[in-house]
Amino acid sequence: MxxxxxxxxxxxxxxxxxxxxxRQLFEVIVHLARSKGMAGATVLRGVxxxxxxxxxxxxxxxxxxxxxxxxxxxxxxxxxxxxxxxDIDALIERAGCGAMVTTERIDVRRYRAGK
Amino acid sequence: MxxxxxxxxxxxxxxxxxxxxxRQLFEVIVHLARSKGMAGATVLRGVxxxxxxxxxxxxxxxxxxxxxxxxxxxxxxxxxxxxxxxDIDALIERAGCGAMVTTERIDVRRYRAGK
Amino acid sequence: MxxxxxxxxxxxxxxxxxxxxxRQLFEVIVHLARSKGMAGATVLRGVxxxxxxxxxxxxxxxxxxxxxxxxxxxxxxxxxxxxxxxDIDALIERAGCGAMVTTERIDVRRYRAGK
Numbered sequence: 628m629x630x631x632x633x634x635x636x637x638x639x640x641x642x643x644x645x646x647x648x649x650r651q652l653f654e655v656i657v658h659l660a661r662s663k664g665m666a667g668a669t670v671l672r673g674v675x676x677x678x679x680x681x682x683x684x685x686x687x688x689x690x691x692x693x694x695x696x697x698x699x700x701x702x703x704x705x706x707x708x709x710x711x712x713x714d715i716d717a718l719i720e721r722a723g724c725g726a727m728v729t730t731e732r733i734d735v736r737r738y739r740a741g742k
Numbered sequence: 743m744x745x746x747x748x749x750x751x752x753x754x755x756x757x758x759x760x761x762x763x764x765r766q767l768f769e770v771i772v773h774l775a776r777s778k779g780m781a782g783a784t785v786l787r788g789v790x791x792x793x794x795x796x797x798x799x800x801x802x803x804x805x806x807x808x809x810x811x812x813x814x815x816x817x818x819x820x821x822x823x824x825x826x827x828x829d830i831d832a833l834i835e836r837a838g839c840g841a842m843v844t845t846e847r848i849d850v851r852r853y854r855a856g857k
Numbered sequence: 858m859x860x861x862x863x864x865x866x867x868x869x870x871x872x873x874x875x876x877x878x879x880r881q882l883f884e885v886i887v888h889l890a891r892s893k894g895m896a897g898a899t900v901l902r903g904v905x906x907x908x909x910x911x912x913x914x915x916x917x918x919x920x921x922x923x924x925x926x927x928x929x930x931x932x933x934x935x936x937x938x939x940x941x942x943x944d945i946d947a948l949i950e951r952a953g954c955g956a957m958v959t960t961e962r963i964d965v966r967r968y969r970a971g972k
Contacts (some may be wrong), residue, residue, distance in 0.1 A: 636959065638848075640782055640817070654905070661907055667870055667957055669906040669926040671786055675772060678782040696784040698815070700928070702870070702959055712851055719854065727782055728852040729751065729817055733868075736942055737958035739949065753963075755897055755932070790884070791899040792891055811899040813930070827966055834969065842897055843967040844866065844932055 630666055630738040635708040637701040639715065640678055640727040644694040647722035653697045656715060660701050663711055666738060671698045678725055702733060745781055745853040750823040752816040754830065755793055755842040759809040762837035768812045771830060775816050778826055781853060786813045793840055817848060860896055860968040865938040867931040869945065870908055870957040874924040877952035883927045886945060890931050893941055896968060901928045908955055932963060 645652040653670055660668040676696035701711065708730060719726045760767040768785055775783040791811035816826065823845060834841045875882040883900055890898040906926035931941065938960060949956045 630957075634959070636961070640784060657905060657907070667906065667908040667926075669870060669903040669908075669928055671901055671928070672904045673784040674787045675769070676782065676784040677772070677776055678784075696782075698784055698786070702957060716852055719852065725855050726852065727745075727817060727850065727854075729749070729848040729850050731751070731846060731848045731961060733959045733961045735957065735959050737946055737949065737956065739957075740955050755899060786901055788899040789902045790887055791897065792887070793897040793899075811897075813899055813901070831967055834967065840970050841967065842860075842932060842965065842969075844864070844963040844965050846866070846961060846963045 630704060631735050633705065634703060634733050634735045635705045635730050636733045637708045637712065637715075638729045638731075639699040640729075641697050641699075641719075641724060642678060642694050643672065643697050645722060645724035645726070647718055647724075652719070652722055652724060653699055655718065656699055659714060659718065660711060663707070663714070665701055665707060665711065666703045668699060668701045671700065672696075673698065678727065702735065745819060746850050748820065749818060749848050749850045750820045750845050751848045752823050752827065752830075753844045753846075754814040755844075756812050756814075756834075756839060757793060757809050758787065758812050760837060760839035760841070762833055762839075767834070767837055767839060768814055770833065771814055774829060774833065775826060778822070778829070780816055780822060780826065781818045783814060783816045786815065787811075788813065793842065817850065860934060861965050863935065864933060864963050864965045865935045865960050866963045867938045867942065867945075868959045868961075869929040870959075871927050871929075871949075871954060872908060872924050873902065873927050875952060875954035875956070877948055877954075882949070882952055882954060883929055885948065886929055889944060889948065890941060893937070893944070895931055895937060895941065896933045898929060898931045901930065902926075903928065908957065932965065
């Protein structure tokens with residue numbers, strides 16, 4: 628895969644407990660990204676936050692919250708990100724969850740596939 | 743809330759042990775963001791890093807560091823972010839902590855409030 | 858250190874198990890960033906993801922994956938980031954790992970060194 632130069636970073640903010648098609652929404656999105664051949668996806672779990680619901684989610688050592696904020700980051704060419712945004716938008720619509728989806732311009736300086 | 747088109751992502755890099763007004767600084771910032779009606783805030787805790795102090799923070803399974811790096815991410819319209827930056831700047835100044843605050847341009851592609 | 862105005866955010870996506878010079882690659886990068894006097898570095902560990910290898914990494918409570926996705930974030934002036942990119946590129950090349958390196962434009966609103 629050739630991937631260098633201007634690209635886009637897609638970020639999806641949602642909740643860990645959001646579900647789609649009977650599965651966790653963030654897992655459905657990661658698998659969708661993989662099936663579309665995206666260069667990579669990373670799921671980050673926050674320790675606290677609030678989102679579309681304006682709830683405060685918080686994890687402590689003793690009380691493991693089941694609805695912590697999740698950020699999914701997917702970087703690729705502008706064209707592939709734009710196509711994926713359409714699919715993810717439809718997926719979130721179907722799931723009926725609160726979510727924020729953002730894109731930003733990035734420069735891909737290196738993309739090297741491993742052995 | 744209508745939130746679409748060009749916006750800003752505010753990111754605040756600080757330490758988990760930084761305090762303001764007798765509370766953890768990152769919690770004070772999240773509650774400030776919520777009280778200002780921001781669309782969302784996510785607190786990410788790093789596993790290692792260094793910041794304004796140039797100390798290396800690191801978490802291992804056996805040794806739970808109490809001063810890991812924290813990144814708070816808040817996305818909203820440019821106007822709301824700019825207003826919040828002023829408040830957060832004053833808060834960090836009062837707390838006397840080392841911190842980095844950055845903004846970057848984003849495109850908000852979807853913001854859907856949950857049920 | 859004076860650091861305000863336009864800057865760059867460098868992000869490096871790699872795997873937790875990637876190694877260089879007999880050490881974890883992400884640790885080598887953090888120490889390199891520190892030795893070059895960068896303003897800060899934060900290492901975030903994802904809970905799931907895939908990258909250059911297109912493998913799905915996942916952490917559960919019972920099964921601690923040893924190859925979770927890692928994102929390193931380093932913010933500084935454009936000049937210092939560009940110089941570091943050259944070093945990190947050579948380091949990843951030598952390590953022979955799959956990795957993605959991106960840069961994006963940011964505005965540094967505040968950088969305050971701690972006590």
